Amino acid sequence: MSESLRYIQAVNAALTWALDSRTDTVYFGEDVALPGGPFGATKGLHKRFGSDRIFDTPISETGFLGMALGAAMTGLRPIAEIMYADFSFVAMDQIVNQIATIHYSSAGRWKAPLVIRMQQGYSPGACAQHSHSPEAYFAHTPGLRVALPATPDDAYQMLRTAVVSDDPVVVAEARMLYPTRGPVRTDAPVEDIGGARVVRPGADVTVVAWSRMVSAALDAAATLAEEGVDVEVVDLRWLNPLDFDTVAASVARTGRLVVAHEANLTGGFGAEIAARAAAECFADLRAPVARVAAPDVPMPAAPALQAVVVPEAATVADAVRRTVRA
Amino acid sequence: MGLPEDYRLMARIRRFEERLAALKDAGEIPGSIHLCNGQEAVPVGACRALRDGDHVTATYRGHGWAIARGVDLTGLFAEMMGRDSALCGGRAASPYLSDPGRWFVGENSIVGAGVPIATGAALTAQRTGSGAVSVVSIGDGAMNQGNVHEALNLAAVLDLPLVLVVENNVYSEMSRIEDMVRVRQLAERAAGYGLPGRVVDGNDPDAVAEAVAEAVDRAREGSGPSIVEAMTERLVGHYSGDAQHYRPAGEIAAAREREPLARIRRAADAGLAARLDAIDAEVADEIEAAVTAARAVSYPDPATAKEHVYV
Numbered sequence: 276m277s278e279s280l281r282y283i284q285a286v287n288a289a290l291t292w293a294l295d296s297r298t299d300t301v302y303f304g305e306d307v308a309l310p311g312g313p314f315g316a317t318k319g320l321h322k323r324f325g326s327d328r329i330f331d332t333p334i335s336e337t338g339f340l341g342m343a344l345g346a347a348m349t350g351l352r353p354i355a356e357i358m359y360a361d362f363s364f365v366a367m368d369q370i371v372n373q374i375a376t377i378h379y380s381s382a383g384r385w386k387a388p389l390v391i392r393m394q395q396g397y398s399p400g401a402c403a404q405h406s407h408s409p410e411a412y413f414a415h416t417p418g419l420r421v422a423l424p425a426t427p428d429d430a431y432q433m434l435r436t437a438v439v440s441d442d443p444v445v446v447a448e449a450r451m452l453y454p455t456r457g458p459v460r461t462d463a464p465v466e467d468i469g470g471a472r473v474v475r476p477g478a479d480v481t482v483v484a485w486s487r488m489v490s491a492a493l494d495a496a497a498t499l500a501e502e503g504v505d506v507e508v509v510d511l512r513w514l515n516p517l518d519f520d521t522v523a524a525s526v527a528r529t530g531r532l533v534v535a536h537e538a539n540l541t542g543g544f545g546a547e548i549a550a551r552a553a554a555e556c557f558a559d560l561r562a563p564v565a566r567v568a569a570p571d572v573p574m575p576a577a578p579a580l581q582a583v584v585v586p587e588a589a590t591v592a593d594a595v596r597r598t599v600r601a
Numbered sequence: 602m603g604l605p606e607d608y609r610l611m612a613r614i615r616r617f618e619e620r621l622a623a624l625k626d627a628g629e630i631p632g633s634i635h636l637c638n639g640q641e642a643v644p645v646g647a648c649r650a651l652r653d654g655d656h657v658t659a660t661y662r663g664h665g666w667a668i669a670r671g672v673d674l675t676g677l678f679a680e681m682m683g684r685d686s687a688l689c690g691g692r693a694a695s696p697y698l699s700d701p702g703r704w705f706v707g708e709n710s711i712v713g714a715g716v717p718i719a720t721g722a723a724l725t726a727q728r729t730g731s732g733a734v735s736v737v738s739i740g741d742g743a744m745n746q747g748n749v750h751e752a753l754n755l756a757a758v759l760d761l762p763l764v765l766v767v768e769n770n771v772y773s774e775m776s777r778i779e780d781m782v783r784v785r786q787l788a789e790r791a792a793g794y795g796l797p798g799r800v801v802d803g804n805d806p807d808a809v810a811e812a813v814a815e816a817v818d819r820a821r822e823g824s825g826p827s828i829v830e831a832m833t834e835r836l837v838g839h840y841s842g843d844a845q846h847y848r849p850a851g852e853i854a855a856a857r858e859r860e861p862l863a864r865i866r867r868a869a870d871a872g873l874a875a876r877l878d879a880i881d882a883e884v885a886d887e888i889e890a891a892v893t894a895a896r897a898v899s900y901p902d903p904a905t906a907k908e909h910v911y912v
């Protein structure tokens with residue numbers, strides 16, 4: 276069975292599933308209970324599940340992420356919501372020093388089965404402190420799983436996978452994708468963690484993207500098809516566990532690689548993909564790997580400035596053209 | 602419990618720390634260690650109020666809490682020696698060890714970070730109706746960390762069964778408390794969270810036990826968190842190798858008069874003194890046996906260095 280849902284509704288459906296099917300889950304964050312979440316992700320959940328299962332916290336990201344860890348270590352399966360990914364920075368100690376390390380540092384004796392749900396990326400007029408795409412920080416941290424769903428169906432499937440995972444998972448959604456609509460397989464079995472996906476097959480060049488840049492890559496591919504360039508698009512989906520095999524297999528077919536993300540260039544996860552490709556796909560590559568990313572500037576708020584900073588389909592298309600002509 | 606079992610437990614902690622310092626000097630402990638000599642009455646008194654299933658979270662200065670909670674001595678020594686201990690396989694060492702088998706959520710080497718985590722253990726107790734409480738120890742300096750503030754307010758609004766024990770040894774590393782805060786007692790801050798706060802003599806296990814028991818009872822019956830500030834003193838440096846030039850002349854000598862073991866010794870009549878001597882001898886043997894057993898634990902297999910990053 277598949278339902279047509281908006282991305283944000285798919286998130287809501289996954290959370291409903293989690294609270295309904297697993298009695299060890301609890302959900303908390305700012306304005307998530309009675310208000311239903313600043314973007315409506317938790318609409319109706321408090322009414323259905325009550326304050327025992329879903330409740331509001333003070334504006335204390337460090338406090339409640341640490342609470343999520345302690346609760347996870349002692350038997351609950353918390354899902355904690357960070358309203359904007361930018362706010363995770365005030366709680367980096369709990370994420371990096373605590374949540375990510377306890378399983379390893381206890382030789383596996385403690386587990387931290389928790390989910391940190393957040394939404395990221397720019398939106399028109401949003402300032403530098405509400406526009407970060409921090410996925411590389413999390414992917415850099417051993418011990419964390421990192422999910423970036425690009426479609427309503429993945430918003431549903433990957434969040435459910437995150438909930439059942441015994442590892443801590445950062446699920447970073449894209450606020451700009453919330454209104455997008457698509458089919459969601461609400462009766463599908465819960466998927467295993469990980470796995471990239473070829474979302475458009477093509478022969479000439481591979482574009483690896485995640486989150487909002489997947490649709491930008493698909494749009495670019497449609498434009499380029501008219502110019503006779505056949506683009507294969509890989510939705511990376513999970514930065515950890517990383518499915519590089521799918522990327523390498525695609526590059527083996529196309530011989531060219533472009534990596535696209537919204538986060539700024541330097542130290543972005545695209546650098547990791549490019550480095551792996553250099554190490555593992557050298558013989559297959561017929562052109563240098565290209566990276567599409569925001570330039571290294573804090574995100575400006577004015578749409579006129581965002582227009583030249585935020586990578587879009589046209590930015591991807593330009594990079595692909597340069598790569599196929601190289 | 603009370604005497605002489607409190608004495609035994611405090612003596613065990615003291616002897617452990619003294620032996621550990623000697624092992625450090627002998628090069629058997631690779632990392633940094635933070636000893637709790639002089640502060641033993643706090644964990645011993647506090648843990649008297651606890652039962653199985655109650656969680657304890659401490660700091661890098663947490664060996665006393667681990668021992669008071671019944672964590673295996675051999676495991677502790679082996680862990681700190683960088684061996685493949687049954688506690689954390691050598692991955693945590695002195696400042697970050699833990700033991701789920703003894704409900705010891707563990708130490709933390711980030712100042713204050715254990716308080717939010719202990720708040721989570723309290724959340725589990727509350728949501729599952731287990732009746733357990735979560736006790737967390739921090740130092741006086743940690744009261745100035747944002748994570749402690751956030752967690753206290755969070756635990757307060759959720760009425761969580763959390764007890765915060767502040768071990769006020771008047772120093773954060775090398776800095777005096779007078780230069781760090783503008784309140785006379787840290788427990789005064791409890792009012793800012795709408796919580797009860799008490800100051801107790803942290804060198805008296807009975808006083809600590811009484812105050813913590815009151816806080817634990819309150820937590821168990823669903824009335825929420827409390828803060829207990831235990832006034833105490835470090836007899837040794839902040840860390841191994843701290844020359845303590847910053848401490849005024851005579852301060853440590855005076856502290857030796859007030860420390861919990863000396864106090865019991867001074868008040869003891871001849872009969873009790875003989876019993877305490879016997880306990881000291883038993884504890885010394887026990888610690889020596891643990892050191893010997895720890896030395897027999899192998900070092901971790903380097904081939905396992907990448908294990909346990911993920912479940």
Ligand SMILES: Cc1ncc(C[n+]2csc(CCOP(=O)(O)OP(=O)(O)O)c2C)c(N)n1
Pocket residue numbers: 660662710711712739740741742743744770772773774839
């Ligand atoms: C976030 C953080 N900042 C600084 C340090 C370094 N540091 C370790 S212990 C300590 C002093 C803590 O003092 P207090 O809380 O009074 O505890 P005590 O050491 O006296 O037991 C400091 C500053 C740290 N470990 N973590």
Ligand SMILES: [Mg+2]
Pocket residue numbers: 740741742768769770771772773774
């Ligand atoms: Mg101190």
